[in-house]
Amino acid sequence: MTEFINRIARSSIALANRDTAHRIHFVRGGTLQEMPLAELDRQAASVAEHLRGLGIGRGDRVGVMALNCIEWVLLDLAVLKLGGVTAGFDVGRFDSAVALQKYGLHHIFVDEAPTGDARIVNIAEVAQWTRGPELAVPFHDGYAPGDICAIKFTSGSTGPPKGLETTAGSVDDSMTAVQEMFAHGPGDNILVFFRLALLQQRYWIYSALTNAHDVTIASHDDVLAVAQAVHPTVIMAVPGFYDEIKRQLGDLQDLDARRAAIQSVFGGAVRYLWTGSAPAGRATLDFYNDCGVPIYQGYGLNETCIVAKNYPGANRIGSVGKVLPNKTVRFDSDGMIIVGGRNPVNTHYTWCRPGDNERMFLPSGEVRTHDLGYLDADGYLYVRGRVDDIIVLASGRNVLVPPIEERIRAHPAVHECILYGTAKPFITALISPADSTLDAASLQPFIDALNATLTTEQRIHGIVIAEEKFTIDNGMLTAQLKPVRKEIAARLAPQIAAVYAATSELRPSLNLVVDT
Numbered sequence: 001m002t003e004f005i006n007r008i009a010r011s012s013i014a015l016a017n018r019d020t021a022h023r024i025h026f027v028r029g030g031t032l033q034e035m036p037l038a039e040l041d042r043q044a045a046s047v048a049e050h051l052r053g054l055g056i057g058r059g060d061r062v063g064v065m066a067l068n069c070i071e072w073v074l075l076d077l078a079v080l081k082l083g084g085v086t087a088g089f090d091v092g093r094f095d096s097a098v099a100l101q102k103y104g105l106h107h108i109f110v111d112e113a114p115t116g117d118a119r120i121v122n123i124a125e126v127a128q129w130t131r132g133p134e135l136a137v138p139f140h141d142g143y144a145p146g147d148i149c150a151i152k153f154t155s156g157s158t159g160p161p162k163g164l165e166t167t168a169g170s171v172d173d174s175m176t177a178v179q180e181m182f183a184h185g186p187g188d189n190i191l192v193f194f195r196l197a198l199l200q201q202r203y204w205i206y207s208a209l210t211n212a213h214d215v216t217i218a219s220h221d222d223v224l225a226v227a228q229a230v231h232p233t234v235i236m237a238v239p240g241f242y243d244e245i246k247r248q249l250g251d252l253q254d255l256d257a258r259r260a261a262i263q264s265v266f267g268g269a270v271r272y273l274w275t276g277s278a279p280a281g282r283a284t285l286d287f288y289n290d291c292g293v294p295i296y297q298g299y300g301l302n303e304t305c306i307v308a309k310n311y312p313g314a315n316r317i318g319s320v321g322k323v324l325p326n327k328t329v330r331f332d333s334d335g336m337i338i339v340g341g342r343n344p345v346n347t348h349y350t351w352c353r354p355g356d357n358e359r360m361f362l363p364s365g366e367v368r369t370h371d372l373g374y375l376d377a378d379g380y381l382y383v384r385g386r387v388d389d390i391i392v393l394a395s396g397r398n399v400l401v402p403p404i405e406e407r408i409r410a411h412p413a414v415h416e417c418i419l420y421g422t423a424k425p426f427i428t429a430l431i432s433p434a435d436s437t438l439d440a441a442s443l444q445p446f447i448d449a450l451n452a453t454l455t456t457e458q459r460i461h462g463i464v465i466a467e468e469k470f471t472i473d474n475g476m477l478t479a480q481l482k483p484v485r486k487e488i489a490a491r492l493a494p495q496i497a498a499v500y501a502a503t504s505e506l507r508p509s510l511n512l513v514v515d516t
Contacts, residue, residue, distance in 0.1 A: 004175045004210045005080065005149060005168045006142035017041035017209055022186070024208065025216040025230045026070040032229050033070075037209055044077035046132035048139060051078055056106050058083035058140050061151065063099055063108030064123070064197070065089035068219045071126040072196045073205055075109055080149065083140040085165070087151035088197030090479055093161070096120050103151065103163065103351065145169025145343050151350075152199045154302050155478035163351030164302055166199060169343030173326040174305045175203055179211060181311035184234070188271070189214035191232035193223040195479055200305070204236060224265060231269040239280035240416075240481035242273065242295065246287045247412065247434065259291040272296055272312070276320075277480040279383060281406045285317050297321065299383055303346075303360060303367045304339045308381040319380035328366075329381060336387060337373045340366040372400075388485075391421045397457035399427065404450075404458060411446050413438040416470045418483050419460070420496060428462030428499050430492055432470040440465050462499035464492050 019037040026033055035043075056062060062079045064086060066072055079086045087103055096110050100119055113122040143149055149168040153161040184190065190204040192215065208215035218226040227235070245265060252258035263270055273288060273295040280297050288295040298309035299320035307329065310321035323329050328340040347365045348357045360368055372384040385402040392398055401419040408417040408429060416432035429447070431438070440463040451459040466488075470476035476488050489496065 004172050004206055016045065019209075019212055022208060022212055022214050024070070024073070024205070025189075025214065025226070026073070027218065027222055027226065028070060032226060037212075040073070041077070041209065043130035044074050045081060047074045047126060047129045048078035048081040049132050050129040051082060051084075051107075052139070054107065056082060056084060059085065059148075060106040061085045061087055061104055063087045063089055063096075063103065063105040065091055065094060065096055065099065066109060066111045066123045067091055068193070068196050068217055069123065070217065071109075071123045073202075073217060074126055074130065075123070076196070076202055077205070077209075081139045083143065083147075085148050085151060088195075088199065088202075089153070090195060090197050143168035145172070150199050152302055153197075155480055155482060160353065162349045162353075162356055164346055165350050166345050167343055170305055170341065170345040171199075171203070171206075173341065173343050174200075174324075175207060175210075177324040177326055178203075178306065178309070179207070181309060181314075182234075182272075184211050184213050186212055188234060189216055189230060189232045189269075190234045190236065191216045191218060191223070191227060191230070192236050193218040193220060193226075194236070194238070198479065201236065227265075227267040229267075231267040233269050233271040234274060235266060235270065236274045238277045238481045239275050239284060240278070240477075242275060242288065243281070243284050243409070246284055255291040258287070259293055262288065262291065262293045274298070276300060276306075276309075278482045279385075279402060279406075281409060282318060283406075283410050289315075289317060299381060301339075301367065301369055304341065304369070305345055307337075307339050316376075316378070316380045319376070319382050321381065322379050323375075323381055329375065331374065332368075334387070335372045335374065335384070337369045337371045337381075337383070338362070338366050339369055340364065391419060391427060392423065393421060393427070393457055394423055394425050395457065399458050401427075404454070404460075407450060408447075408460075411443070413443070416477070416483055418485055418488055420489055424500055426461040427459065428464060428496060429460045430488055430496070431463065431465045432468075432476070433465055434469075438465055462496075464495040464499065466492060 017038050022037050023034045024040050062084055064072055064075055076086045087105060089099055096108050100108050107119045107121055109121050109123040111123060113120045145168060147168050148165045149171060150166040152164050152166055184207055192201050192204050194201050196202055204215050216226060216230050216232055249261050252261055270293055275295055276298040285295060296310040296315060297320050298306055300306040306324060307327050308321040308323045314322055326342045330338050332338060344365050348361055362368060370387045372387060373382055375381055385400050389401050390398050391401055405417050405419055408414055413434050414431055415434040418430050419427050420430055421427040443463060447460050447463060470483055472479060476484055478484060
């Protein structure tokens with residue numbers, strides 16, 4: 001058990017990584033660089049020796065709050081070698097001094113360290129710690145399945161991020177299942193560009209070290225340029241990223257031309273695309289799959305890790321795949337998905353608000369996902385939406401909004417969309433524009449045509465166009481590009497109020513539009 005994690009954790013002359021054929025690619029100082037995996041492992045061991053000199057040992061928590069860089073990778077691997085716990089923090093969402101105290105960190109590494117506390121360290125210093133000698137003995141004997149190896153945080157889409165201590169056994173279970181499905185190995189180069197603070201992004205570094213393949217670390221800003229240079233075979237991304245590429249490429253009906261265009265954007269060597277973290281729209285899935293660039297959708301939560309995944313030879317478009325062997329899925333009386341696991345991520349949050357643990361975790365250790373779904377006859381899991389995605393109108397009628405939102409997002413001038421209307425007489429669409437030319441009047445014919453296909457309670461009778469796109473930086477999207485519904489509604493509250501103030505009684509033919 002914990003084979004993958006412990007192969008990284010035990011660093012010695014006998015067990016150190018000797019792979020000089022495969023490399024990690026990364027950007028440093030604006031320049032694309034690379035190093036053999038054997039050298040990566042050696043440098044991580046040197047960093048671990050330096051951390052040990054700072055008093056960091058087994059079970060100690062080390063925070064990292066920095067943008068993607070090779071030093072992030074080295075710190076994480078070094079902490080694993082010490083038997084410690086890496087806590088990944090999103091830049092801009094946490095205060096380093098507060099995090100140091102609240103989460104019991106031994107040290108925290110940041111892009112720009114303030115003066116006055118030696119435990120808050122500039123991550124750039126790590127580059128100076130990589131020149132030490134190779135070590136002759138392991139740092140520790142390895143993690144047991146129930147040992148904590150990382151701290152991760154929820155996205156914050158439903159409130160302040162909750163802190164979850166992660167077991168080594170759950171990481172290993174997920175990596176084992178993924179390797180059995182996808183057989184990553186020599187010839188593969190997995191491109192990671194979402195924040196390394198997300199634990200699952202770091203899995204692919206662990207995979208490279210244990211399954212002998214290349215891995216590339218990029219960022220949102222340089223991902224396509226890096227892809228052109230390193231020719232990845234696998235790209236890890238959320239649906240919003242693939243939506244944007246689809247939008248940029250336009251309406252390519254010829255499948256050969258579409259496949260060539262997609263491959264050109266991504267470097268020309270893609271074997272498959274991986275997506276998860278949020279639901280992928282059918283139009284996006286078809287855009288890639290139909291032309292022979294497979295995109296495999298999966299499902300999981302921070303609290304469960306990967307639950308289900310489509311993969312080569314078992315890909316049912318529209319589903320999130322078959323349930324992993326180490327996971328169990330059942331449904332409550334309302335259709336909510338409840339997930340169990342052989343090695344749970346954990347059975348509780350360590351840091352959360354009162355009531356959060358009871359809302360999420362059952363006494364059995366299972367997780368109440370708050371997602372609605374079902375299994376088909378062949379064992380493929382389908383996710384219909386979240387329990388919170390149901391709008392209950394003032395009439396008492398329930399409307400499941402994700403399928404309608406997906407249809408609105410298909411409009412080329414719409415970047416993102418959420419529907420609003422709980423306890424209101426009708427539904428209003430809150431729109432993030434793809435460009436500044438979109439206004440409610442120009443969108444109205446599209447909404448009218450959509451309404452003609454919907455039931456009375458599903459119809460949209462209000463449109464609000466935001467002045468700016470929903471983004472991570474302005475707080476209206478999470479790091480996984482999921483819309484933060486409460487924040488969006490709060491930002492657009494005056495416009496929303498104007499929609500509902502315009503009428504107290506909805507007539508069947510009435511459409512209300514309010515611009516920014």
